[in-house]
Amino acid sequence: MGLRVQVDNLMEHHSQKSLFAVVLGEMQDGGLPHIGCRCPRCVSGRVGYAACLAIVDVRGAETAVYLLDATPDIKYQLNPLAEWLGPHPQRPNRFNPPTAVFLTHAHMGHIGGLPQLGPEAMAVDGLPVYASAELVALLQETRLWSPMVQGLALRLFSPNQPIPLAPDLTLTPIPVPHRDELGTGTFAFLINGPGKSLLYLPDIDSWQAWDAAHSVLQTVDVALVDGSFYSLAELNGRPPVAHPLISDTLAFFAGWPGELVFTHFNHTNPALEPNSGAVATIQQVGAKLAHPGMRFLLD
Template sequence: MNLITLPHDGIWAVVLGTMQDAGLPHIGCTCARCSQALHDLNQAAYAACLGIVIKRGSETAVTLIDATPDIKYQLGLLANPLGSHPTRLDRLRQPDAIFLTHAHMGHIGGLPQLGPEAMAVEGLPVYAMPALIDLLQAQTLWRPVLERLELRPLQPEIPIAINADCTITPIRVPHRDEWNAGTLAFRIQGPQRSLLYLPDIDAWDLWPQARSILVNVDIALVDASFFSGNELGGRAPVAHPLVTETLTRFADLSTRLMLTHINHTNPILDAGGHENQIMQAAGAELAQTGTFFQI
Protein backbone atom coordinates (compact mmCIF):
# COMPACT_ATOMS: atom_id res chain seq x y z
CA MET A 1 0.00 0.00 0.00
CA ASN A 2 1.37 3.42 -0.94
CA LEU A 3 2.62 5.83 1.69
CA ILE A 4 0.38 8.85 2.19
CA THR A 5 1.69 12.17 0.92
CA LEU A 6 -0.47 15.20 1.61
CA PRO A 7 -0.42 17.78 -1.18
CA HIS A 8 -0.24 21.00 0.83
CA ASP A 9 -0.61 22.57 4.25
CA GLY A 10 -3.87 22.16 6.12
CA ILE A 11 -5.76 19.85 8.45
CA TRP A 12 -6.43 16.47 6.90
CA ALA A 13 -8.52 13.45 7.82
CA VAL A 14 -6.85 10.27 6.57
CA VAL A 15 -8.60 6.89 6.35
CA LEU A 16 -6.14 4.32 7.74
CA GLY A 17 -8.41 1.27 7.88
CA THR A 18 -11.98 0.31 7.13
CA MET A 19 -12.57 -3.23 8.40
CA GLN A 20 -14.23 -4.70 11.46
CA ASP A 21 -11.90 -5.35 14.41
CA ALA A 22 -10.29 -8.49 12.96
CA GLY A 23 -9.42 -6.95 9.60
CA LEU A 24 -9.20 -8.87 6.33
CA PRO A 25 -8.46 -11.75 6.27
CA HIS A 26 -10.54 -12.59 9.32
CA ILE A 27 -8.66 -15.02 11.53
CA GLY A 28 -9.69 -18.63 10.97
CA CYS A 29 -12.04 -17.84 8.08
CA THR A 30 -11.80 -19.86 4.86
CA CYS A 31 -14.38 -17.95 2.82
CA ALA A 32 -13.32 -16.94 -0.69
CA ARG A 33 -12.70 -13.31 0.29
CA CYS A 34 -10.54 -14.15 3.31
CA SER A 35 -8.68 -16.94 1.50
CA GLN A 36 -7.79 -14.55 -1.29
CA ALA A 37 -6.57 -11.92 1.17
CA LEU A 38 -4.54 -14.52 3.09
CA HIS A 39 -2.65 -15.56 -0.03
CA ASP A 40 -2.46 -12.12 -1.67
CA LEU A 41 -1.59 -9.38 0.79
CA ASN A 42 -2.63 -6.78 -1.76
CA GLN A 43 -6.20 -7.89 -0.98
CA ALA A 44 -5.76 -7.57 2.79
CA ALA A 45 -7.31 -4.63 4.65
CA TYR A 46 -6.78 -3.04 8.05
CA ALA A 47 -9.12 -2.54 10.99
CA ALA A 48 -11.05 0.73 11.06
CA CYS A 49 -8.91 3.72 12.00
CA LEU A 50 -8.78 7.43 11.22
CA GLY A 51 -5.83 9.79 11.30
CA ILE A 52 -5.93 13.56 11.72
CA VAL A 53 -2.84 15.24 10.31
CA ILE A 54 -2.09 18.91 10.84
CA LYS A 55 0.48 20.01 8.28
CA ARG A 56 2.22 23.37 8.56
CA GLY A 57 5.29 23.58 6.34
CA SER A 58 7.86 21.08 7.56
CA GLU A 59 6.02 20.56 10.85
CA THR A 60 3.19 18.08 11.30
CA ALA A 61 1.06 16.75 14.14
CA VAL A 62 -0.51 13.30 13.83
CA THR A 63 -3.48 12.09 15.88
CA LEU A 64 -4.98 8.60 15.62
CA ILE A 65 -8.54 7.63 16.37
CA ASP A 66 -8.16 4.17 17.94
CA ALA A 67 -5.13 1.93 18.34
CA THR A 68 -5.96 -1.08 16.20
CA PRO A 69 -4.17 -4.43 15.90
CA ASP A 70 -2.87 -3.07 12.57
CA ILE A 71 -1.31 0.05 14.10
CA LYS A 72 2.22 -0.66 12.88
CA TYR A 73 1.02 -0.71 9.28
CA GLN A 74 -1.20 2.32 9.80
CA LEU A 75 1.64 4.36 11.26
CA GLY A 76 3.75 3.13 8.36
CA LEU A 77 1.26 4.68 5.94
CA LEU A 78 1.87 7.97 7.75
CA ALA A 79 5.66 7.73 7.53
CA ASN A 80 5.90 10.95 5.51
CA PRO A 81 3.79 13.11 7.87
CA LEU A 82 5.37 11.53 10.96
CA GLY A 83 8.96 11.87 9.88
CA SER A 84 11.94 10.45 11.72
CA HIS A 85 12.36 9.96 15.45
CA PRO A 86 14.39 12.91 16.81
CA THR A 87 17.25 10.74 18.09
CA ARG A 88 16.83 7.43 16.24
CA LEU A 89 16.75 8.36 12.60
CA ASP A 90 15.97 4.80 11.50
CA ARG A 91 12.67 4.96 13.44
CA LEU A 92 9.46 6.90 12.94
CA ARG A 93 8.49 9.67 15.31
CA GLN A 94 5.67 8.63 17.63
CA PRO A 95 2.19 10.04 16.98
CA ASP A 96 1.19 13.14 18.90
CA ALA A 97 -2.00 11.72 20.43
CA ILE A 98 -4.46 8.83 20.27
CA PHE A 99 -8.20 9.02 21.00
CA LEU A 100 -9.96 5.74 21.90
CA THR A 101 -13.59 5.08 21.02
CA HIS A 102 -14.08 2.06 23.29
CA ALA A 103 -12.62 -1.08 24.84
CA HIS A 104 -13.13 -3.69 22.12
CA MET A 105 -10.17 -5.50 20.60
CA GLY A 106 -10.09 -3.69 17.28
CA HIS A 107 -9.88 -0.32 18.99
CA ILE A 108 -7.33 -0.86 21.77
CA GLY A 109 -5.54 -4.00 20.53
CA GLY A 110 -2.65 -1.96 19.15
CA LEU A 111 -1.72 -0.34 22.47
CA PRO A 112 0.85 -3.04 23.38
CA GLN A 113 2.73 -2.17 20.18
CA LEU A 114 3.53 1.17 21.82
CA GLY A 115 5.22 -0.49 24.78
CA PRO A 116 8.85 -1.31 25.60
CA GLU A 117 9.04 -4.40 23.37
CA ALA A 118 7.98 -2.45 20.29
CA MET A 119 7.72 1.31 19.55
CA ALA A 120 8.68 2.29 23.13
CA VAL A 121 6.87 5.62 23.05
CA GLU A 122 7.46 8.21 25.74
CA GLY A 123 4.65 10.24 27.31
CA LEU A 124 2.22 9.68 24.43
CA PRO A 125 -1.15 11.31 25.26
CA VAL A 126 -4.01 8.80 25.01
CA TYR A 127 -7.54 10.15 25.49
CA ALA A 128 -10.33 7.85 26.68
CA MET A 129 -13.39 7.72 28.88
CA PRO A 130 -12.50 7.62 32.59
CA ALA A 131 -14.03 4.16 32.95
CA LEU A 132 -11.87 2.84 30.12
CA ILE A 133 -8.78 4.35 31.73
CA ASP A 134 -9.73 2.64 35.00
CA LEU A 135 -10.25 -0.65 33.16
CA LEU A 136 -6.81 -0.51 31.58
CA GLN A 137 -5.11 0.49 34.82
CA ALA A 138 -6.80 -2.34 36.73
CA GLN A 139 -5.10 -4.98 34.56
CA THR A 140 -1.41 -5.51 35.37
CA LEU A 141 -0.95 -6.98 31.89
CA TRP A 142 -1.19 -3.43 30.52
CA ARG A 143 1.30 -1.92 32.98
CA PRO A 144 4.43 -1.89 30.73
CA VAL A 145 2.71 0.14 28.02
CA LEU A 146 0.67 2.31 30.38
CA GLU A 147 3.89 3.48 32.02
CA ARG A 148 4.81 5.01 28.65
CA LEU A 149 1.46 6.68 28.03
CA GLU A 150 -0.13 9.81 29.42
CA LEU A 151 -3.76 8.81 29.95
CA ARG A 152 -6.14 11.75 29.71
CA PRO A 153 -9.86 11.47 30.56
CA LEU A 154 -12.56 12.56 28.14
CA GLN A 155 -15.95 13.95 29.05
CA PRO A 156 -18.82 13.62 26.56
CA GLU A 157 -19.64 16.83 24.69
CA ILE A 158 -16.50 18.58 25.97
CA PRO A 159 -14.23 19.37 22.99
CA ILE A 160 -10.48 18.81 23.05
CA ALA A 161 -8.46 21.29 21.00
CA ILE A 162 -5.61 19.48 19.26
CA ASN A 163 -4.53 22.83 17.85
CA ALA A 164 -6.00 26.32 17.49
CA ASP A 165 -8.02 25.30 14.41
CA CYS A 166 -9.17 21.75 15.19
CA THR A 167 -11.26 20.25 17.98
CA ILE A 168 -12.32 16.69 18.71
CA THR A 169 -15.56 16.32 20.65
CA PRO A 170 -16.53 12.95 22.18
CA ILE A 171 -20.16 11.87 21.86
CA ARG A 172 -21.58 8.88 23.75
CA VAL A 173 -23.24 6.24 21.60
CA PRO A 174 -24.98 2.97 22.51
CA HIS A 175 -22.85 -0.11 21.90
CA ARG A 176 -22.45 -3.39 23.74
CA ASP A 177 -20.43 -2.61 26.82
CA GLU A 178 -19.21 -5.63 28.74
CA TRP A 179 -17.16 -3.53 31.19
CA ASN A 180 -19.31 -0.39 31.50
CA ALA A 181 -16.44 1.55 29.94
CA GLY A 182 -18.60 3.44 27.42
CA THR A 183 -18.42 3.90 23.66
CA LEU A 184 -17.74 7.15 21.85
CA ALA A 185 -18.12 8.69 18.45
CA PHE A 186 -16.01 11.76 17.68
CA ARG A 187 -17.04 14.99 16.00
CA ILE A 188 -13.96 16.55 14.46
CA GLN A 189 -14.17 20.22 13.53
CA GLY A 190 -11.57 21.79 11.29
CA PRO A 191 -11.45 25.28 9.79
CA GLN A 192 -13.10 24.10 6.56
CA ARG A 193 -15.25 21.05 7.34
CA SER A 194 -16.67 18.93 10.12
CA LEU A 195 -16.54 15.16 10.35
CA LEU A 196 -18.28 12.50 12.44
CA TYR A 197 -16.35 9.29 13.09
CA LEU A 198 -18.64 6.55 14.39
CA PRO A 199 -17.22 3.05 13.82
CA ASP A 200 -19.52 1.20 16.26
CA ILE A 201 -23.13 1.58 17.34
CA ASP A 202 -25.76 -0.97 18.34
CA ALA A 203 -28.77 0.49 16.55
CA TRP A 204 -29.89 3.86 15.23
CA ASP A 205 -33.16 3.57 17.15
CA LEU A 206 -31.17 3.58 20.40
CA TRP A 207 -29.56 6.91 19.54
CA PRO A 208 -32.39 9.43 19.00
CA GLN A 209 -30.04 12.32 18.14
CA ALA A 210 -28.39 10.42 15.27
CA ARG A 211 -30.07 12.32 12.46
CA SER A 212 -29.60 15.75 14.01
CA ILE A 213 -25.88 15.05 14.47
CA LEU A 214 -25.32 13.61 10.99
CA VAL A 215 -27.17 16.45 9.28
CA ASN A 216 -24.86 18.96 10.94
CA VAL A 217 -21.54 17.55 9.72
CA ASP A 218 -20.02 17.65 6.26
CA ILE A 219 -18.67 14.09 6.33
CA ALA A 220 -19.80 11.07 8.34
CA LEU A 221 -17.89 7.78 8.56
CA VAL A 222 -20.30 5.33 10.13
CA ASP A 223 -20.61 1.71 11.20
CA ALA A 224 -21.41 -0.52 8.23
CA SER A 225 -20.43 -3.90 9.64
CA PHE A 226 -23.16 -5.93 7.93
CA PHE A 227 -25.19 -5.30 4.82
CA SER A 228 -28.08 -7.57 5.74
CA GLY A 229 -29.09 -10.37 8.07
CA ASN A 230 -28.19 -12.89 5.38
CA GLU A 231 -24.56 -12.66 6.50
CA LEU A 232 -25.30 -13.99 9.97
CA GLY A 233 -25.78 -17.63 9.00
CA GLY A 234 -28.71 -18.14 11.33
CA ARG A 235 -27.02 -16.46 14.29
CA ALA A 236 -28.89 -14.04 16.52
CA PRO A 237 -28.91 -10.39 15.37
CA VAL A 238 -25.67 -8.58 16.11
CA ALA A 239 -25.12 -5.22 17.77
CA HIS A 240 -24.70 -3.18 14.61
CA PRO A 241 -27.19 -1.45 12.29
CA LEU A 242 -27.50 -3.02 8.86
CA VAL A 243 -26.26 -1.04 5.87
CA THR A 244 -29.72 -1.30 4.33
CA GLU A 245 -31.20 0.54 7.32
CA THR A 246 -28.42 3.14 7.36
CA LEU A 247 -29.02 3.96 3.70
CA THR A 248 -32.77 4.23 4.25
CA ARG A 249 -32.33 6.59 7.20
CA PHE A 250 -29.62 8.90 5.92
CA ALA A 251 -29.38 8.73 2.12
CA ASP A 252 -31.42 11.94 1.80
CA LEU A 253 -28.89 13.99 3.77
CA SER A 254 -26.43 16.29 2.05
CA THR A 255 -23.74 14.91 4.38
CA ARG A 256 -21.06 12.88 2.60
CA LEU A 257 -21.86 9.40 3.92
CA MET A 258 -18.89 7.03 4.06
CA LEU A 259 -19.18 3.44 5.27
CA THR A 260 -16.49 1.91 7.47
CA HIS A 261 -15.94 -0.90 10.01
CA ILE A 262 -16.87 -3.45 7.35
CA ASN A 263 -17.17 -7.11 8.34
CA HIS A 264 -15.36 -9.56 6.09
CA THR A 265 -18.72 -11.07 5.10
CA ASN A 266 -20.14 -7.79 3.80
CA PRO A 267 -20.84 -7.92 0.04
CA ILE A 268 -20.35 -4.16 -0.40
CA LEU A 269 -16.67 -5.08 -0.47
CA ASP A 270 -17.21 -6.49 -3.97
CA ALA A 271 -16.71 -3.59 -6.38
CA GLY A 272 -19.40 -3.71 -9.03
CA GLY A 273 -21.50 -6.19 -7.05
CA HIS A 274 -25.23 -5.77 -6.55
CA GLU A 275 -24.97 -4.57 -2.94
CA ASN A 276 -22.16 -2.17 -3.79
CA GLN A 277 -24.34 -0.70 -6.54
CA ILE A 278 -27.22 -0.27 -4.08
CA MET A 279 -24.88 1.64 -1.79
CA GLN A 280 -23.69 3.91 -4.59
CA ALA A 281 -27.21 4.51 -5.88
CA ALA A 282 -28.16 5.73 -2.41
CA GLY A 283 -25.34 8.28 -2.56
CA ALA A 284 -23.08 6.57 -0.01
CA GLU A 285 -19.54 5.36 -0.56
CA LEU A 286 -17.22 2.73 0.81
CA ALA A 287 -14.38 4.33 2.75
CA GLN A 288 -11.01 3.41 1.28
CA THR A 289 -7.73 3.17 3.15
CA GLY A 290 -5.42 5.92 1.94
CA THR A 291 -8.22 8.37 1.17
CA PHE A 292 -7.65 11.83 2.66
CA PHE A 293 -9.67 15.03 2.66
CA GLN A 294 -9.19 18.48 4.10
CA ILE A 295 -11.28 19.48 7.09
Protein backbone atom coordinates (compact mmCIF):
# COMPACT_ATOMS: atom_id res chain seq x y z
CA MET A 1 0.00 0.00 0.00
CA GLY A 2 1.46 3.38 -1.00
CA LEU A 3 1.84 6.44 1.20
CA ARG A 4 -0.94 8.21 -0.69
CA VAL A 5 -3.44 5.47 0.12
CA GLN A 6 -2.22 5.13 3.70
CA VAL A 7 -2.63 8.85 4.34
CA ASP A 8 -6.04 8.91 2.63
CA ASN A 9 -7.14 6.21 5.06
CA LEU A 10 -5.62 8.19 7.91
CA MET A 11 -7.55 11.31 6.96
CA GLU A 12 -10.80 9.35 7.06
CA HIS A 13 -10.04 8.33 10.63
CA HIS A 14 -8.88 11.79 11.70
CA SER A 15 -11.24 14.17 9.94
CA GLN A 16 -12.49 15.33 13.36
CA LYS A 17 -10.61 17.50 15.83
CA SER A 18 -7.50 15.60 16.88
CA LEU A 19 -3.75 15.81 17.44
CA PHE A 20 -1.40 13.09 16.27
CA ALA A 21 1.96 12.22 14.75
CA VAL A 22 2.12 10.31 11.47
CA VAL A 23 5.02 8.41 9.92
CA LEU A 24 5.90 9.61 6.39
CA GLY A 25 8.99 7.43 5.90
CA GLU A 26 10.84 4.65 7.70
CA MET A 27 14.08 4.10 5.77
CA GLN A 28 17.69 5.13 6.35
CA ASP A 29 18.86 8.22 4.44
CA GLY A 30 19.27 6.43 1.08
CA GLY A 31 15.74 5.03 1.04
CA LEU A 32 14.61 1.93 -0.84
CA PRO A 33 15.79 1.02 -3.41
CA HIS A 34 19.31 2.02 -2.35
CA ILE A 35 21.31 3.63 -5.13
CA GLY A 36 23.84 1.27 -6.70
CA CYS A 37 22.43 -1.84 -5.01
CA ARG A 38 21.10 -5.04 -6.59
CA CYS A 39 20.18 -6.90 -3.41
CA PRO A 40 16.79 -8.67 -3.44
CA ARG A 41 15.06 -5.87 -1.51
CA CYS A 42 16.38 -3.17 -3.83
CA VAL A 43 15.29 -4.97 -7.02
CA SER A 44 11.91 -6.05 -5.64
CA GLY A 45 10.11 -2.93 -6.84
CA ARG A 46 9.25 -1.93 -3.28
CA VAL A 47 9.69 1.78 -2.52
CA GLY A 48 10.54 3.13 0.92
CA TYR A 49 11.08 6.78 1.83
CA ALA A 50 13.68 8.21 4.21
CA ALA A 51 12.61 8.46 7.85
CA CYS A 52 10.29 11.39 8.49
CA LEU A 53 7.52 12.24 10.95
CA ALA A 54 4.79 14.87 10.83
CA ILE A 55 2.84 16.31 13.74
CA VAL A 56 -0.69 17.18 12.65
CA ASP A 57 -2.93 19.39 14.80
CA VAL A 58 -6.47 19.69 13.44
CA ARG A 59 -8.03 20.96 16.66
CA GLY A 60 -8.05 24.65 15.84
CA ALA A 61 -9.63 26.82 13.17
CA GLU A 62 -6.57 26.19 10.99
CA THR A 63 -4.74 22.88 10.76
CA ALA A 64 -1.06 22.97 11.70
CA VAL A 65 1.44 20.51 10.20
CA TYR A 66 4.98 20.30 11.58
CA LEU A 67 7.56 18.30 9.64
CA LEU A 68 10.43 16.60 11.45
CA ASP A 69 13.35 16.57 8.99
CA ALA A 70 13.41 17.49 5.30
CA THR A 71 14.36 14.27 3.52
CA PRO A 72 15.39 13.72 -0.11
CA ASP A 73 11.89 12.22 -0.54
CA ILE A 74 10.09 15.33 0.73
CA LYS A 75 7.95 15.85 -2.38
CA TYR A 76 6.48 12.38 -2.05
CA GLN A 77 5.99 12.85 1.67
CA LEU A 78 4.34 16.28 1.55
CA ASN A 79 2.01 15.76 -1.40
CA PRO A 80 -0.23 13.26 0.42
CA LEU A 81 -0.73 15.87 3.17
CA ALA A 82 -2.20 18.42 0.74
CA GLU A 83 -5.70 18.40 2.23
CA TRP A 84 -4.34 19.07 5.71
CA LEU A 85 -1.98 21.76 4.44
CA GLY A 86 -4.76 23.50 2.52
CA PRO A 87 -4.82 25.30 -0.85
CA HIS A 88 -2.27 28.01 -1.49
CA PRO A 89 -4.01 31.43 -1.51
CA GLN A 90 -2.17 32.77 -4.59
CA ARG A 91 -1.02 29.77 -6.63
CA PRO A 92 -3.62 27.67 -8.46
CA ASN A 93 -3.32 23.91 -7.98
CA ARG A 94 -0.75 24.38 -5.22
CA PHE A 95 -1.01 23.72 -1.50
CA ASN A 96 0.56 25.46 1.47
CA PRO A 97 3.95 24.44 2.88
CA PRO A 98 4.13 22.97 6.38
CA THR A 99 3.64 25.25 9.35
CA ALA A 100 7.29 24.68 10.28
CA VAL A 101 10.15 22.22 9.79
CA PHE A 102 12.49 20.93 12.52
CA LEU A 103 15.87 19.43 11.61
CA THR A 104 17.47 16.72 13.75
CA HIS A 105 20.94 17.01 12.20
CA ALA A 106 22.99 17.76 9.09
CA HIS A 107 23.17 14.36 7.39
CA MET A 108 21.84 13.89 3.87
CA GLY A 109 18.65 12.04 4.76
CA HIS A 110 17.57 14.80 7.13
CA ILE A 111 18.33 18.01 5.21
CA GLY A 112 18.49 16.72 1.62
CA GLY A 113 14.96 17.91 0.92
CA LEU A 114 15.62 21.58 1.71
CA PRO A 115 16.45 22.43 -1.94
CA GLN A 116 12.95 21.22 -2.89
CA LEU A 117 11.59 24.11 -0.84
CA GLY A 118 13.63 26.62 -2.86
CA PRO A 119 12.76 28.75 -5.91
CA GLU A 120 13.14 25.91 -8.43
CA ALA A 121 10.45 23.82 -6.73
CA MET A 122 8.02 24.75 -3.91
CA ALA A 123 9.34 28.34 -3.71
CA VAL A 124 8.38 28.90 -0.08
CA ASP A 125 8.60 32.36 1.42
CA GLY A 126 9.39 32.71 5.10
CA LEU A 127 8.86 29.07 6.06
CA PRO A 128 10.14 28.63 9.65
CA VAL A 129 12.89 25.99 9.78
CA TYR A 130 14.34 25.25 13.21
CA ALA A 131 17.82 23.82 13.74
CA SER A 132 20.84 24.07 16.00
CA ALA A 133 22.80 27.32 15.90
CA GLU A 134 25.68 25.49 14.25
CA LEU A 135 23.50 23.98 11.51
CA VAL A 136 21.79 27.31 10.82
CA ALA A 137 25.21 28.94 10.44
CA LEU A 138 26.34 26.17 8.09
CA LEU A 139 23.29 26.63 5.86
CA GLN A 140 23.62 30.41 5.80
CA GLU A 141 27.37 30.62 5.27
CA THR A 142 28.05 27.77 2.84
CA ARG A 143 28.03 29.04 -0.76
CA LEU A 144 26.31 25.90 -2.02
CA TRP A 145 23.49 26.07 0.53
CA SER A 146 22.90 29.78 1.09
CA PRO A 147 21.05 30.45 -2.21
CA MET A 148 18.83 27.40 -1.65
CA VAL A 149 17.61 28.49 1.78
CA GLN A 150 16.88 32.16 1.08
CA GLY A 151 13.13 31.52 1.26
CA LEU A 152 13.42 29.90 4.67
CA ALA A 153 13.10 31.69 7.99
CA LEU A 154 15.95 29.85 9.72
CA ARG A 155 15.44 29.84 13.47
CA LEU A 156 17.69 28.63 16.26
CA PHE A 157 16.55 26.15 18.85
CA SER A 158 18.30 25.71 22.18
CA PRO A 159 19.12 22.25 23.54
CA ASN A 160 16.59 21.00 26.11
CA GLN A 161 14.43 24.13 25.77
CA PRO A 162 10.77 23.42 24.86
CA ILE A 163 9.35 25.14 21.79
CA PRO A 164 5.60 25.83 22.12
CA LEU A 165 3.58 24.69 19.11
CA ALA A 166 0.22 25.21 20.84
CA PRO A 167 -0.80 26.02 24.43
CA ASP A 168 -0.75 22.30 25.27
CA LEU A 169 1.84 21.07 22.73
CA THR A 170 5.62 21.45 22.87
CA LEU A 171 8.65 20.13 21.01
CA THR A 172 11.96 19.89 22.87
CA PRO A 173 15.28 19.26 21.06
CA ILE A 174 17.44 16.89 23.11
CA PRO A 175 21.13 16.37 22.23
CA VAL A 176 22.09 12.76 21.47
CA PRO A 177 25.47 11.26 20.52
CA HIS A 178 25.87 10.61 16.79
CA ARG A 179 28.74 11.01 14.35
CA ASP A 180 29.19 14.72 13.87
CA GLU A 181 31.64 15.46 11.08
CA LEU A 182 30.43 19.04 10.69
CA GLY A 183 30.14 19.99 14.35
CA THR A 184 26.42 20.81 14.11
CA GLY A 185 25.13 18.30 16.67
CA THR A 186 22.39 15.68 16.53
CA PHE A 187 19.06 15.95 18.33
CA ALA A 188 16.10 13.84 19.26
CA PHE A 189 12.73 15.58 19.46
CA LEU A 190 10.50 15.11 22.49
CA ILE A 191 6.90 15.94 21.63
CA ASN A 192 4.63 16.55 24.63
CA GLY A 193 0.93 16.67 23.88
CA PRO A 194 -2.01 17.05 26.27
CA GLY A 195 -2.46 13.28 26.53
CA LYS A 196 0.75 11.55 25.46
CA SER A 197 4.42 12.17 24.76
CA LEU A 198 6.55 10.84 21.90
CA LEU A 199 10.33 10.73 21.46
CA TYR A 200 11.52 10.89 17.85
CA LEU A 201 15.12 9.66 17.69
CA PRO A 202 16.07 8.40 14.22
CA ASP A 203 19.87 8.43 14.78
CA ILE A 204 22.10 7.64 17.74
CA ASP A 205 25.57 6.09 18.12
CA SER A 206 24.69 3.92 21.11
CA TRP A 207 22.37 3.99 24.10
CA GLN A 208 25.25 3.67 26.55
CA ALA A 209 26.85 6.84 25.16
CA TRP A 210 23.71 8.89 25.92
CA ASP A 211 23.92 9.90 29.58
CA ALA A 212 20.40 11.32 29.69
CA ALA A 213 18.71 8.26 28.18
CA HIS A 214 17.04 6.89 31.31
CA SER A 215 15.86 10.27 32.62
CA VAL A 216 14.35 11.20 29.24
CA LEU A 217 12.66 7.84 28.72
CA GLN A 218 10.95 8.09 32.11
CA THR A 219 8.83 10.89 30.66
CA VAL A 220 7.95 9.22 27.34
CA ASP A 221 4.93 7.14 26.26
CA VAL A 222 6.16 6.31 22.74
CA ALA A 223 9.77 6.03 21.54
CA LEU A 224 10.30 6.03 17.76
CA VAL A 225 13.97 5.13 17.51
CA ASP A 226 16.94 4.20 15.34
CA GLY A 227 16.49 0.71 13.87
CA SER A 228 19.09 1.02 11.11
CA PHE A 229 20.69 -2.41 11.47
CA TYR A 230 19.49 -5.70 12.90
CA SER A 231 22.84 -7.51 13.03
CA LEU A 232 26.52 -7.11 12.15
CA ALA A 233 26.04 -9.66 9.36
CA GLU A 234 24.56 -6.82 7.27
CA LEU A 235 27.94 -5.07 7.15
CA ASN A 236 29.71 -7.84 5.21
CA GLY A 237 32.92 -7.42 7.18
CA ARG A 238 32.94 -3.61 7.19
CA PRO A 239 33.74 -1.79 10.46
CA PRO A 240 30.83 -1.29 12.89
CA VAL A 241 28.63 1.72 12.11
CA ALA A 242 27.41 4.56 14.33
CA HIS A 243 24.06 2.98 15.16
CA PRO A 244 22.93 0.50 17.82
CA LEU A 245 21.84 -2.89 16.55
CA ILE A 246 18.16 -3.63 17.04
CA SER A 247 19.17 -6.41 19.44
CA ASP A 248 21.09 -3.85 21.53
CA THR A 249 18.07 -1.57 21.61
CA LEU A 250 15.72 -4.37 22.65
CA ALA A 251 18.08 -5.23 25.50
CA PHE A 252 18.39 -1.59 26.59
CA PHE A 253 14.61 -1.06 26.57
CA ALA A 254 13.82 -4.35 28.33
CA GLY A 255 11.25 -3.65 31.04
CA TRP A 256 10.49 -0.16 29.76
CA PRO A 257 6.69 0.29 29.99
CA GLY A 258 6.22 2.49 26.92
CA GLU A 259 5.61 1.74 23.24
CA LEU A 260 8.88 1.01 21.39
CA VAL A 261 8.81 1.53 17.62
CA PHE A 262 11.74 1.14 15.22
CA THR A 263 12.36 3.38 12.20
CA HIS A 264 15.27 4.48 9.92
CA PHE A 265 15.91 0.98 8.50
CA ASN A 266 18.91 0.38 6.27
CA HIS A 267 18.04 -1.45 3.05
CA THR A 268 20.04 -4.46 4.33
CA ASN A 269 17.84 -4.88 7.41
CA PRO A 270 15.94 -8.22 7.54
CA ALA A 271 13.26 -6.47 9.61
CA LEU A 272 12.00 -5.14 6.26
CA GLU A 273 10.83 -8.68 5.43
CA PRO A 274 7.38 -9.20 7.03
CA ASN A 275 7.83 -12.94 7.63
CA SER A 276 11.46 -12.85 8.77
CA GLY A 277 12.83 -14.10 12.06
CA ALA A 278 13.92 -10.54 12.79
CA VAL A 279 10.34 -9.31 12.71
CA ALA A 280 9.21 -12.22 14.87
CA THR A 281 11.87 -11.42 17.47
CA ILE A 282 10.91 -7.73 17.55
CA GLN A 283 7.20 -8.41 17.85
CA GLN A 284 7.67 -11.14 20.43
CA VAL A 285 8.79 -8.57 22.99
CA GLY A 286 6.01 -6.14 22.08
CA ALA A 287 8.05 -3.72 19.95
CA LYS A 288 6.80 -2.46 16.59
CA LEU A 289 8.08 -1.45 13.16
CA ALA A 290 7.25 1.96 11.71
CA HIS A 291 5.47 2.13 8.37
CA PRO A 292 4.10 5.03 6.31
CA GLY A 293 0.73 6.17 7.62
CA MET A 294 1.35 4.79 11.12
CA ARG A 295 -0.11 7.24 13.62
CA PHE A 296 0.32 8.07 17.28
CA LEU A 297 -2.40 9.99 19.10
CA LEU A 298 -1.10 12.81 21.28
CA ASP A 299 -4.38 14.18 22.65
